[in-house]
Each structure stands twice: as structure tokens, then as C-alpha cells.
Amino acid sequence: MQMTFRWYGSNDDKIKLSEIRQIPGCKGIVGALFDIPVGEVWPKERIAALKMQVEDAGLKLEVIESVNIHDDIKIGLPSRDKYIENYIQTIRNLAEYGIKVICYNFMPIFDWVRTDLAYELPDGSTDLAFEHKKVEGDPSDIIKSVEDSSNGYVLPGWEPERLAQVKQLFKDYSGVDEEKLAANMEYFLQAIIPVCEQVGIKMAIHPDDPPRPLFGLPRLFKNREDMLRIVKMYDSPYNGFTFCTGSLGENPKNDVPALIREFGDKIPFVHARNIKFLTDGDFHESAHLSSEGSLDMYEIMKALHDVGFDGYMRPDHGRMIWGETGRPGYGLYDRALGITYLNGLWEALEKGSDKPNKPSAVHSSAQ
Template sequence: MKMTFRWFGKDNDTVSLDEVRQIPGVEGIVGALYHIPVGEVWPLEDILNLKKQVNEKGFHLDVIESVNVHEDIKLGLPSRERYIENYKQTIRNLAKAGVKVICYNFMPVFDWTRSDLAKKRSDGSTVLAYEKDKIENIDPEEMVRRIESDSNGFLLPGWERERLKTIKNLFALYKGVTEDDLFENLRYFLEQIIPVAEECGIKMAIHPDDPPWSVFGLPRIVTNKENLERIVKMVDSPSNGITLCSGSLGANPNNDIPEMFRYFLKMDRVPFVHVRNIKIHENGDFEETSHRSCDGSLDICEIVKALHDMNFQGYIRPDHGRMIWNEKARPGYGLYDRALGIMYLLGIWDSLEKQKKGRV
């Protein structure tokens, strides 16, 4: 298990690589080029510059998150051909820089949805939260305005301003698009890019929908075990993999997260893992918590045990953290709580290692 930390770049993150170096056990940085518009080729020079920054601090850049998929590809429009060719070239450029895993998603319009970016918890921390009534009773454009105003001026992954300026048009284009349509558009995309990923020695790892159900009537397909299995079988290749995310899939109590982890790890289709905990309420609302099992609805101990039992050799990172200790940072991506999450995950792993070696 290789521990990593998501970083948004020296000009776009409150967390420095020097601070990340002080978190025990972190081997790599999960990065991206956030200044490149969705659908355009990532220049090799820019990728190598990012790699140089990361390597100089003693980290690898084996994982990239995210090379976002243009909406025309998701919609299956004729213009998708240009964007798919650009995506192929980006894969090739990333491979030249030594990247091994690309995390991406196939969520229409919104990469993730929350009703609150700073819900205050009883301990005084603030967290990302999802309240169904708020989402169902708000216009998507109004939600975009609220998200932007609550983001503390930070670019939020999946909420790129140039894309969301066309939100009315996007919703019109998605009118009548079914889940089966989206599956077929994903199949077409995978059939085009996976051979390139194979040639380059890169594993593509699709991220689950967050949350794993339809929002604003938009189709969503990366939501459960059945659909994930359907996706990896669309193009039967080790390069067609999954980013298993406990928090995204776990928002639906019907998803047995430890069992899903074991199932897809056994298939050897999991190069990348996100782990976070959430507290699910009786009405289906949820909020993010610390990583500790007892603080949320997910058994993080059992999830890490599944990784350990299956001898997981891939990459893992703590996912969203709380804002604690008066930190001001991008919602979900501060330093302190993610560092605590890393130590919790590594503590579980170390205990399992000692048990395995018979020292406990």
C-alpha cells in the first residue's frame, strides 16, 4: 500500500510540499494541471514541471487526478472525436513523465454535489455535507453560485468556472439522455483510450459518482457493484480499472464497502483507493467526519483490513478532511485532518502487519 496526498499546486493550495513531507508515510503526490481547460491536451512541458516540483521534495508523481472528460464525450456528440484524440495524447504525455495511474470520472455536469461546504459539527469543525431537501429545492444555477461563494476563493475540482458558465445549455443537452446512453458513451470512450493506456503502461481508474445516485435528474452510472463490474467488463483489460472511494460509494447504505473492495481487488482492477468516512442520517442525508470508524457510518478498520487481506500494492490517499484548528483552506482539502487520517489508516495497517507476523 503506497500512501499519497492530493496537492493542487504551489499557486493553488494552502498546503505546501514541505508540510506534506512532515506527515509520516507519505510517498507520493497526487497532482494535476488545473490551468488546462477540460478537453485540451496536457503539454508535456507542464507535466514535467509539476513532476520536478514534486520530485525535488522527495515524492513520486505516479498518480494523476483528474484528467477530466469533456462533456461532449459523455454526451456522445460528433465533436467527441477531437476530445478523445486530445485525451489519448494526454495519456501519452503523462506516460513520458512516468505516470502510472490516471483517476477520472464520468459524472454529467457536476463531478460531486454537496449542499454545504462548511457544515458545523458538534466539535466545532466544519465539513462537506449533503442534505437532500436542499438539493431538491434549489435551482442548479443557484447551487453553482452558492458553491462559488462558499469556496473561499479556491478552485474546486469538478466545478471549473468555464464549464459551469454553460450550465443551462448542458442541462438542455442532457435532456432525454438515459443511463443506458451514458453507458454506451462510456463504452465508446473506453474502447478508444484503453488500447493507448495499455501501450503506455498506464492504468485508468474511474471514480465513483458522488453521491452515487441521480442529482437534478442527470443520469449517473458509477454507483454500485453491478455497474462497476459492467464497466470493467466493457473493455476487458488490466488498464481498465476503478478508483474505489469509500465515501462516494458508502453514501448509499446498500453498498457493502468492505465486500466491494474485496471483490474488485480480487479482480485486480483497483490501482487507486480513496478512504474517508461519512455519517449517514436516517433520512439519507450525510456529512463527512473524521476517518475514525466510530465517528461515522463506515467501518474504516474493516475497509483497511480488506486491503491488507488482499495484499493491496496500489496507491491510497485520505479523502476529504474536516476543517479543524482554525485552518483556512480549500473545503475538504486542508492539511491537519487529512494528516490525522493518514496516521489512522497507517496505524490500522501497521497493526494488521504485526498480527500477520505473529507479534501481537
């Protein structure tokens, strides 16, 4: 298991690479080129510069999060082939600089959604929260609910310049139901996975967050049945999952350790975080420690150990603690504590039993 830390770059992240380097057991950065417009090819010189910056700090860059997918691909417009070709060229460019995993998602219009970016906990720290009733109306209502607590940041996909396009995007998606969205995703995977097999990059789709339809838009990665469908779209070691414990865990019906055991050979990348259920499916995020949330992080790490997980992991959304301010969910201190806790669990598991052989998949297309 290789522990990593998500970093938003020297222009947009208050956290320095030199500070990340001091986190015990953290060896790599999960990075991206955040200013490249969605659908355009990532230039080799920009990838090379990012890699050099990370390596000069004594860290590795082998995971990219994310190479976002143009809405024309998700909608299935004739222009999708142009954007898929651009995506393929980006895959080739990233492979040339040693990238092993690309995290992405296939969520229509918006990325992950929260309704409070500074939910106050009893100890005075703040974290992210989601309340269902706040997403039952117009999407713009969410902007109003988070703008006072965002420290000037916005949720991914909710940038002011992009919101001007949202009304048109809703019209464009009006004929896209779950079946159509799934067909468009399969078209995308059929085009890119053979290239990934050639160059050695694993695609790792992130779950829908939260794992339920929002604003009348379909969702494709919510549960076990969705995971089986995604595998069957193109059954290859290079068509895998970013296993986000918090996203999948937000649905109490999802048995997170069981999903890890079933799909272990399809998980090259893990987002490890905990959540705390409130009422009626509402939740807030929490410290990583099992007792602080509703997920058993020991059982989750044990499941990963049992399947012989040897991929990349990063601590996901952390609280804001000790007076830190910055990008909600992505402060330094609590994510560093998360790494220490997760590494402690892993060390105990490693020393407590012999490493088992990775089991064969039990979710083959023959099911």
C-alpha cells in the same frame, strides 16, 4: 500500499510540498494541471515541470487526478473523436514521465456535490455535508447554499465561468439517458484502454458522488451492478476503479468491504474517508476514525489487506480543524491525521498476519 496526498499546485494550494513531506509515511503527491482546459492535450513541458517540482521536494508523482473528460465525449457528439485523440495523446505524454494511474470520472456536467462546505460538528470543527432536499430544484440553488461557507472556493465543475454554459449543457444532455451514457463511456474505453495497455497507465474511474441521479442526469458508477458493467465494457487490468470509500459508502446498501473483496484486482487507487449518516440518506463527512463516522475503516482496510492491495491510497476529504482555513475538505491537518490513522491500521494488519496472495477476480465477464 503507497500513501499519497492530493495537492492543488503552488499557485492554488496554501499547503506547501515541504509540509506534506513531513507527514510520516506519505511518499507521493496526487497532482494535476488544473489550468489546462478540458479536452486539450497536456503539454510535455508542463508535466515535466510538475514532476520536477514534486521530486525536488522529496516526493513522487505517479498518480494524476484528474484528466477530465470533455462533455462532447459523454454526450456522444461527432466531435468526440477529436477529444478522445487529445486524451490519448495526454495519456502518452503522462506515461513518458512515469505516471502509473489516471483518476477520472464520467459524471455529466458536475463533479461531486455537497450542499454545505462548512457543516459545524460538536467539537467546533467543520466538514462537508449533503442534504437531499437542497438538490431537488434548480442547480443554482446549491450555489446559494454554499457560497457563504466556501472560503472563496467552489465545487469542481461549478466554477462561475463554467456556470454560464450549464443551461446549454442541460439541453445537450436532454437525450442522454443512462443507457446512452453507458454506451458513450464504452466507446471511450474501447479507444483508450489499448493505449493504456501499451504505455502502462491504469485508468481508475471515480464513483458518482453522491451515488444517485442528480438534477435528472444519469449516473454510471453507484453500486456493484454498475461496477460489473464497467468491467465488461473493456475487461483489462488497465480498466479499473478509484475506490472511494466515502462515495460508495454514502449508499447504505453498498457493502464497502465486500466490494473491495470482489473487485480487488481492479483497484489501483483508493480514496479513504469516513462519513456520518443523518436522516433520510443525508450525511456529513467526518474524521477518518471508525468511531467518528458510520463506516468501519478497520474492516475496509482489512479488506484491502486481504486482497493484497499494493496500489496508491490518499486520505480523502478532511475536516477543518485547529483554526485552519482553505479549500473545503482539503486542509493539511486533518488529512495528515487521517494518514497517520490509516497507516496505523495498515501496520497492525501487516504485522498481524502473513501477506496473502492476491486472489483471482470473481467478477469476470463470464458472470
